[in-house]
């Protein structure tokens with residue numbers, strides 16, 4: 001079968017022929033419906049190496065995956081052949097308190113999962129191929145009938161991660177409050193929709209590109225602001241000089257974090273989602289008093305079911321373009337060039 005692979009650290013992806021996987025005991029092979037490209041894949045391709053992650057290269061890319069159960073291994077009774085399933089991306093050990101609560105992202109034995117990998121496409125073979133091995137059936141979440149299996153792929157990360165971010169701040173987002181989303185790309189455009197679907201807050205979206213701000217308005221943003229040095233001042237102006245109760249940074253570089261910190265009010269939540277590698281100075285006076293700053297990594301297994309339930313009701317809709325396997329490298333080039341609007345999904 002054809003697969004999009006990372007051939008070696010710090011290199012471009014390649015399309016090669018590899019053997020299709022088979023399911024051992026407890027394992028499942030799925031036929032891929034969709035496999036999303038994530039901006040973090042660019043860091044995986046060009047910035048990461050074996051000193052950061054103890055993974056064997058090459059491996060197949062793609063950590064946002066959905067499909068149909070193709071083969072079940074001995075002892076698997078959670079899913080059956082032909083069933084549409086989404087793949088929960090982070091693969092933990094399955095035997096610690098974090099994994100027990102469906103939060104494999106924070107597994108207590110980070111190398112205790114499958115082959116020491118974080119998940120498919122993150123050390124183990126991912127879904128940018130015709131078939132994918134899922135090492136434990138508990139990583140499969142049924143896709144509701146009303147949801148297109150291809151659309152479920154981007155929901156597993158571009159949906160799940162912003163959902164987790166918004167859900168953690170729900171107690172602060174009562175009607176009359178303001179939430180700011182910085183960066184309206186693959187994750188940010190879903191973040192705006194979750195804010196719209198789950199809260200009565202006023203939503204402000206910030207991005208450098210006018211097309212992204214147009215997408216934000218389509219997704220439910222009440223006010224859009226062009227990124228830049230006066231963006232936070234405009235947030236302050238829109239919030240009576242106080243700043244927002246919740247700020248979610250989907251970029252995470254130095255300029256976006258500076259805007260994020262300056263957009264917060266006292267007792268706000270500042271959540272960093274983007275893998276931009278930035279930082280900001282922290283002191284007694286900034287961010288404002290009693291602001292809770294957190295970073296997050298993906299969401300929980302049960303939350304993936306919640307995200308798909310919302311999408312099946314039509315309350316959130318991922319914006320994406322599909323690419324065939326042969327066009328996969330074009331999709332990576334478009335992502336690197338910043339010309340994607342929403343997500344790119346390979347549908348083999």
Ligand SMILES: [Zn+2]
Nearest residue numbers: 038039040157
């Ligand atoms: Zn991702």
Ligand SMILES: [Zn+2]
Nearest residue numbers: 093096099107
């Ligand atoms: Zn664990």
